[in-house]
Each structure stands twice: as structure tokens, then as C-alpha cells.
Amino acid sequence: MTNMKKENLIVLVGPTAVGKTDMSIELAQSFNGEIISGDSMQVYRGMDIGTAKVSKEEQRGIPHHLIDIKEPTEPFSVQEFQQRATKLIEEIGSRKKRPFLVGGTGLYVSSVIYDYQFSEVEEDNTYRQELEVFAKKYGNVALHEQLNEVDPKSYEQIHPNNVRRVIRALEIYHITGEPFGERGQQPPISPYNVSLIGLTMEREKLYERIDLRVDIMMEQxxxxxxxxxxxxxxxxxxxxxxxxxxxxxxxLDGKVTLEEAVTTLKQNSRRYAKRQLTWFRNKMDITWFDVTQEKDKMLQEIHQFVEGKLL
Known part of the structure; x- marks a missing residue:
């Protein structure tokens, strides 16, 4: 029995504001690629500035997928992302192009690389409503702390304000007795021949870059x-x-001043970058490249790494 040749997949990850967009387009031009967005929020139409969505001009003729496919009122799950991305990888390969998966949403990217199996768990609407009432009465943070008691992994990975996901993780534990963070854990074996590239920089420089990007977004x-x-x-x-x-x-609700909102936005963006880096380093076997080094040198190193994987 002959082994099926694995599809090549080039993956580019890194924290917010590190420079994934520009680098991915340069690499896609070099390797005859098409880009699949691995960002959970760029799927939404009309949310361009806040998600740092790549413009048509910035795309430089490189096809981009899984951008602007949902209305802001529609849900989007990691399962749907995995299904769509997997199909796209096959389609791009069939056109003799190289698929690039690019983004910062660690769970979404991992679900494709390692072919996560999402077992369906039924719903308990009564228990869910109890949690919704609890969250309204005591707040998102108090609900989030409940998750820490039964499922520390999900507690680390899910933001307190993402009440829907916090409730679902608690509901899964309530129904199955098994933490959601422990479910569907796959050995790190990929159905693809993956070139896994990570972009990074010194933490303080990254935080400065994040703050500057927020200021630019506000101006835009x-x-x-x-x-x-x-x-x-x-x-x-x-x-x-x-x-x-x-x-x-x-x-807009009148709860804080605009200055306070922007300060919180910067703080939350920095915290998100920290969580991204923790996820990538704990969950993926990434070869890291420092974006503050001389650009041509870095590009050469990435090219050598990818070519070695492809061969």
C-alpha cells in the first residue's frame, strides 16, 4: 500500500501587529500562493479597521479567502472555519498553487493543522439559562472564575467577555464531566506537510507597535x-x-470617556498578544523569526526554511 503524498501547507502565525500581512503577501508572491485568513474576526463584513483587514490594494493580486464571508450578526465557529479552510486547501492545491494559512487565532489555525475532531455535545438549555442569569447578576468575571474551577485550560484560553464560549465550556463540563479544554486533544501529527513560520519581536517593542497601531486605527x-x-x-x-x-x-453606552476606551483598547490588545504568544509556544512546533532583524536576511532565512520543508 503506497502512502498518499501530503498536501503542502505554509502557515504563518504571530501576535497582533507583528507584521503578518505584509510578510504573507511577499511569501505568497514568491511561492505562487493563495492566502487563507486564520483570523476569527476578519470574516465579518464592515469590520475592516478594527480587524486590520487587508485591503484590495494591499493584497497585490494575491487571492485571499475567508474574509468578508459573514454579516456581523451571524455566528462563526471554529468547526465552520476548519471545514471551510480544509476545503480551500484542497482547492488551492488542485490549481497547482500553494495554500498559505495566515493569522493570529491560535485555536482556528491549530484546528486545521492538526485536524481536530470536534465531538458533538448536546445542549442543556435550562443550565445555559441559569448561567446567563448568573452572568447578568454577578458579571462576566465571576462566571469566568467558575470555569477556572472545572476547566483551567479553557479558563486561560477564553476571554471573560466571551460569555457565549464561557457558557458553552461550562455546559460541556456539566453534560460530560470532562473539561472542554481536555476534549479532542490530538497528538501533534498533521495531515499536511506543514511549514510552520512564527513572526516575533522583543515584547516591549511589540507593545509599542500595538499602541501605535491603535492610534492609527482611531485616525483611520x-x-x-x-x-x-x-x-x-x-x-x-x-x-x-x-x-x-x-x-x-x-x-457609546456612555460608561467611559473616549480616552478611557482607547486606553483600555490598547491594554486589551497587549494582553491579547501575550495570550497569542503563549498559545503558539505551548500548542505548536513553530520555527520563529525575529522581524526586527534586517528584512532581506529574514526573508532569505524563511525561504530556506520553507524550501527545505517543501523538498
Missing amino acids: GLLNEAERLYEAGVRNCQSVQAIGYKELYEY
């Missing part, structure tokens, strides 16, 4: 973008739990 009209969603009645949706929107919603 992030507040107007959030106002459009707010006025369209997009509330209590997965999309506006994204960093950049939830903080400005607090301002």
Missing part, C-alpha cells in the same frame, strides 16, 4: 466603524466582542 475611523455597527443594532453578537469594538461600545 475606527470610532465611525464602531458607531455604524452600534447604530445598526449589532449588540450581544460574537462579532462585537472583538477587541476594538467592545471597548468603543462602552464609550
Whole structure:
């Protein structure tokens, strides 16, 4: 019995604001590639500035997939992402192009690389409603702390404000007696021949870059973008739990000043970058490249790494 040749998959990950977009386009041009976005929020239409969505001009003719495929009121799950991305990898390969999976949402990227098996767990609507009432009465953080008691892994990976996912993780534990963070753990064997590239930089420099990017987003009209969603009645949706929107919603609700909202946005972005790096280092076998080194040298090193994997 002959072994099926594995499809090549080039994966580029890294924390927010590290420079994944530019690097992915340069590499895709070099390796005849098409890019699949591995970002859980770039799927939403009308959420361009806050998600740092690549513009048509920036794409430089490189096809990009899984961008602008959902309305902000629609849900989007890791399972749906995995199904769509897996199909796209096959389609891109059939065109004799190289698929690139690029993004910062660790769970989404891992689900494709390691072919996570998501077992279906039934729902317990009564228990779910109890948790929703608890969250309204005592707050998101108190609900999140409940998760820490039964499922520390999910507690680390799910933000307190993502109440929907916190409740689902608690519900799965309630039904199965097994922590969601322990379910479907796959050995790190991939169905693909993966070139796994990570972009990084010294932490303080990254944080400075994040703060600057928030300032630029505000200048570009992030507040107007959030106002459009707010006025369209997009509330209590997965999309506006994204960093950049939830903080400005607090301002639009009159709970904080704009200056306070922007300060919180910067702080949450830095914390998110830290969580991303923790995920990538704990969950993936990544070869890291420091983006602060001389660019041509870094590109040469990445080319050598990818070519070695492809051969």
C-alpha cells in the first residue's frame, strides 16, 4: 500500500501587529500562493479597521479567502472555519498553487493543522439559562472564575467577555464531566506537510507597535466603524466582542470617556498578544523569526526554511 503524498501547507502565525500581512503577501508572491485568513474576526463584513483587514490594494493580486464571508450578526465557529479552510486547501492545491494559512487565532489555525475532531455535545438549555442569569447578576468575571474551577485550560484560553464560549465550556463540563479544554486533544501529527513560520519581536517593542497601531486605527475611523455597527443594532453578537469594538461600545453606552476606551483598547490588545504568544509556544512546533532583524536576511532565512520543508 503506497502512502498518499501530503498536501503542502505554509502557515504563518504571530501576535497582533507583528507584521503578518505584509510578510504573507511577499511569501505568497514568491511561492505562487493563495492566502487563507486564520483570523476569527476578519470574516465579518464592515469590520475592516478594527480587524486590520487587508485591503484590495494591499493584497497585490494575491487571492485571499475567508474574509468578508459573514454579516456581523451571524455566528462563526471554529468547526465552520476548519471545514471551510480544509476545503480551500484542497482547492488551492488542485490549481497547482500553494495554500498559505495566515493569522493570529491560535485555536482556528491549530484546528486545521492538526485536524481536530470536534465531538458533538448536546445542549442543556435550562443550565445555559441559569448561567446567563448568573452572568447578568454577578458579571462576566465571576462566571469566568467558575470555569477556572472545572476547566483551567479553557479558563486561560477564553476571554471573560466571551460569555457565549464561557457558557458553552461550562455546559460541556456539566453534560460530560470532562473539561472542554481536555476534549479532542490530538497528538501533534498533521495531515499536511506543514511549514510552520512564527513572526516575533522583543515584547516591549511589540507593545509599542500595538499602541501605535491603535492610534492609527482611531485616525483611520475606527470610532465611525464602531458607531455604524452600534447604530445598526449589532449588540450581544460574537462579532462585537472583538477587541476594538467592545471597548468603543462602552464609550457609546456612555460608561467611559473616549480616552478611557482607547486606553483600555490598547491594554486589551497587549494582553491579547501575550495570550497569542503563549498559545503558539505551548500548542505548536513553530520555527520563529525575529522581524526586527534586517528584512532581506529574514526573508532569505524563511525561504530556506520553507524550501527545505517543501523538498
